[in-house]
Amino acid sequence: MKRYFLFFLLLTALPVFQCGENKLRNQAMMIHERIWTVDTHCDTPMLMERGSFDVGRRHPSGERGSGKVDFPRMADGGLDAQFFAVFVGQGKRTPEGHSRAKSYADTLINQVKAACMRYPELAELASSPEDALRLHEAGKRAIFLGMENGYPLGKDLNLVDYFYKRGIRYITLSHNGNNEICDSSTDNAGPEWNGLSPFGVKVVRRMNELGMIIDVSHISDQAFYDVLKHSQAPVMASHSCCRAFCDHPRNLSDEMLIALKENGGVIQICFVSSFIKTPPPNPRLENALKKLEEKYGNYYEIDDPELKENYRNEYYAARRKYPVQRASVEDLVDHIDHVVDLIGIDHVGIGTDFDGGGGVEGCDDVSELPNITLELVKRGYSEEAIEKIWGGNFMRVFRQVIDKSENRKS
Numbered sequence: 001m002k003r004y005f006l007f008f009l010l011l012t013a014l015p016v017f018q019c020g021e022n023k024l025r026n027q028a029m030m031i032h033e034r035i036w037t038v039d040t041h042c043d044t045p046m047l048m049e050r051g052s053f054d055v056g057r058r059h060p061s062g063e064r065g066s067g068k069v070d071f072p073r074m075a076d077g078g079l080d081a082q083f084f085a086v087f088v089g090q091g092k093r094t095p096e097g098h099s100r101a102k103s104y105a106d107t108l109i110n111q112v113k114a115a116c117m118r119y120p121e122l123a124e125l126a127s128s129p130e131d132a133l134r135l136h137e138a139g140k141r142a143i144f145l146g147m148e149n150g151y152p153l154g155k156d157l158n159l160v161d162y163f164y165k166r167g168i169r170y171i172t173l174s175h176n177g178n179n180e181i182c183d184s185s186t187d188n189a190g191p192e193w194n195g196l197s198p199f200g201v202k203v204v205r206r207m208n209e210l211g212m213i214i215d216v217s218h219i220s221d222q223a224f225y226d227v228l229k230h231s232q233a234p235v236m237a238s239h240s241c242c243r244a245f246c247d248h249p250r251n252l253s254d255e256m257l258i259a260l261k262e263n264g265g266v267i268q269i270c271f272v273s274s275f276i277k278t279p280p281p282n283p284r285l286e287n288a289l290k291k292l293e294e295k296y297g298n299y300y301e302i303d304d305p306e307l308k309e310n311y312r313n314e315y316y317a318a319r320r321k322y323p324v325q326r327a328s329v330e331d332l333v334d335h336i337d338h339v340v341d342l343i344g345i346d347h348v349g350i351g352t353d354f355d356g357g358g359g360v361e362g363c364d365d366v367s368e369l370p371n372i373t374l375e376l377v378k379r380g381y382s383e384e385a386i387e388k389i390w391g392g393n394f395m396r397v398f399r400q401v402i403d404k405s406e407n408r409k410s
């Protein structure tokens with residue numbers, strides 16, 4: 001039984017202690033229980049691939065090595081569907097680099113599929129809106145696959161079809177660096193294609209034809225506008241925030257949000273603290289991380305698992321030594337409010353980026369997701385509006401992407 005449901009029972013058994021806050025909490029938990037909820041981005045497959053993380057087991061929240069998502073904690077947090085990102089960090093754009101990226105993507109896909117097979121009573125791999133609804137009724141978690149970074153495609157358009165057949169339902173066109181498809185918003189070298197490359201235009205068209213969602217998180221502003229120009233279907237930013245509150249190139253400006261509305265798409269608000277609220281300068285941390293990169297090189301190009309682990313340990317040690325002030329649930333919901341104020345209730349959702357840097361004060365792992373609903377209730381959002389934010393808007397986009405592809409086939 002879900003933990004928060006037990007909490008609810010406890011509260012109703014002790015009405016004498018109920019105060020306004022508890023009433024709101026009860027209301028939020030009931031809504032959260034009733035609606036269909038989806039998180040469009042977590043990087044948990046990275047943990048699974050290391051071999052020591054068992055996604056079917058409940059890990060103690062907040063402990064090192066516990067990660068932020070597992071199937072039992074998804075149930076605790078009332079999360080019905082989760083997109084597991086097949087994330088491949090940007091490496092060398094050579095035939096060897098591309099082939100290595102493809103094979104790593106395959107490994108991650110295999111890991112997620114194997115985990116679903118190991119725990120059929122808890123979760124099942126899903127690839128369509130119908131799957132998600134069926135699993136919701138069965139009380140099981142729906143696990144979708146998305147690909148973060150189109151790098152594994154290299155320059156081969158056939159691989160869009162290949163990964164679609166393997167179950168991938170969205171592709172984030174780039175990550176932190178430019179690739180063969182488009183420019184990234186955060187490549188130190190600046191733009192290379194001035195948006196989408198000619199190959200990128202073909203990728204967008206093929207994704208439209210297949211019914212794959214185009215994910216515009218991470219890509220440059222010009223690439224974003226190019227995608228909107230070429231895509232026949234609504235798009236999604238699977239994990240991004242608003243530049244109005246935090247002027248980071250990973251976030252969407254108001255102008256981009258207005259264009260997203262015209263496209264019919266959706267922005268899934270990300271839980272990475274430094275995208276929610278600009279942190280105070282932390283030069284000692286920046287210096288330590290820079291030194292680490294000088295010592296080890298590009299993390300994503302390290303082959304030796306031991307070296308990789310050393311890098312990770314030193315990285316987390318530096319972050320513990322020079323902690324970053326984190327954003328709160330209230331700060332995060334400010335971004336939802338902003339999108340709603342600017343472009344309406346139909347274009348916003350949730351994309352946590354748990355296990356990829358996501359986590360705020362008050363919602364640090366999947367089991368704490370009802371705290372987002374509580375904050376929405378406190379701010380006066382109706383159940384209908386909360387349902388749209390938690391999954392209705394994403395589902396509309398997903399269906400439209402599929403419908404457009406089928407229309408074209410007929």
Ligand SMILES: [Zn+2]
Pocket residue numbers: 148218239353356
């Ligand atoms: Zn990301």
